[in-house]
Amino acid sequence: MLGVGIKLPAIEVQFEHLNVEAKAYAGSRALPTLINSSVNIVESFLGYLHILPSRKRRLTILEDVSGIIRLSSLSSFKGFKFLVTKFVTDLVSSLIQVKIALQFSGTVTYNGHGMQESVPQRTAAYISQHDLHIGETTIRETLAFVARCQGVGSRYDMLAELSRRERAANIKLDPDLDVFMKAAATEGQKASVVTDYILKVLDLEVCADMVGDAMIRGVSGGQRKRVTTGEMLVGPAKALFMDEISTGLDSSKTYHIVKSLKQYVHNLNGTALISLLQPVPETYELFDDIILVSEGQIVYQGPHEHVLDFFESMGFKCPERKCVPDFLQEVTSKKDQMQYWTHRNERHKFITVKEFTKAFQSFHAGQRLRNELGTPFPKIESHLAALTTKKYGVSQYELLKASFARQYLLMKRNSFVYIFKLTQVCIVIL
Secondary structure, three states: HHHHHOOOOOOEEEEEEEEEEEEEEOOOHHHOHHHHHHHHHHHHHHHOOOOOOOEEEEEEEEEEEEEOOOOOOOOOOOOOOHHHHHHHOHHHHHHHOOOOOEEEEEEEEEEOHHHHOHHHHHHHHEEEEOOOOOOOOOHHHHHHHHHHHHHOOOOHHHHHHHHHHHHHOOOOHHHHHHOOOHHHHHOOOOOHHHHHHHHHOOHHHHHHOOOOOOOOOOOHHHHHHHHHHHHHHOOOOOOEEEEHHHHHHHOHHHHHHHHHHHHHHHHHHOOOEEEOOOOOOOOOOOOOOOEEEEEOEEEEEEEEEEEEEHHOOOEEEEOOOOOHHHHHHHHHOOOOOOHHEEEOOOOOOOOOOHHHHHHHHHHHHHHHHHHHOOOOHHHHHHOOOOOOOOOOOOHHHHEEEEEEEHHHHHHHHHHHHHHHHHHHHHHHHH
């Protein structure tokens, strides 16, 4: 495609002065029991009347963070960028199963465009750490349904332009590649070649025709996790945000998936933000950029080969036989920080997260990040197909057809239950 001057769409995400806060009950009141829920309702009502002060605790998830998820392009960024984020797990776990209201402030832009100028829900894809599937459908059927609903995006238009330019330049395309590209750009298919490709990439071919979830015995937990990842990869979204995709996977499978995602981003100009807590060293080496978050603040963001230099400049060194991801998780901890102190002739003083954050601003990676944030993204260079402005990927009629087709499939698969219930209703009516 580069030979005829066609540029693939890519996305760069910038966030500045981003703050995220929440209010939640602390201690045993955080459990959603019947008694706690009733007490919370009464307390909220009395608080609304200014009779009783609220006992909710304010939790800071992100505090004035700024950064860039760089677009994947052949530029001075050393190829295609991946990022791994370390979140505050104790804070996140305290919010699970608690109904809270998040408060946001700050700006987030896609290729310099604000959130209101496009449809971020279709421009980007979020892969949750929770697997929510219908157990009666096979893996192949699940991915095919998702691909049918998301549509092909700009693939068809780009293929038409590619064919026109190749004919003008008298370039003969490889027949197999031509068939693959045309199949990938065809809309409304019940079975997609992209689905088969993702099944192969995620090593799901051996169980593609199996079913199962947490209630129905079938595929394993690791396979369900890979299905959740595949649901987002089959769509046309160019920015992927992945939350703990290694849950339920062994280290070799995690390495295989991350390596496949790296190839996917390398070939298709994608952008990926992957959250991993403790990746093995082999998986860690696949990432080019690191975003290290602690206590709601960014401690470091930049190339992974410079992260150890930053902490050495602060007086902390990773031992030779220590895994770098484990070191990064412990060096900001008050309990574990002292063991990495290298200035033996000086007494160790606990370096807080705020001190790390302030020191990063003067580090060369921090200065480069600040300069990039100070230069607005040139909107004129943004690919026309990079941002999505339509709410749906296909027409509502196609969505209706896909939904009815899947429901009809489930009814056929559970025909005994439906026939039995219909017979039961007829008997009751008579």
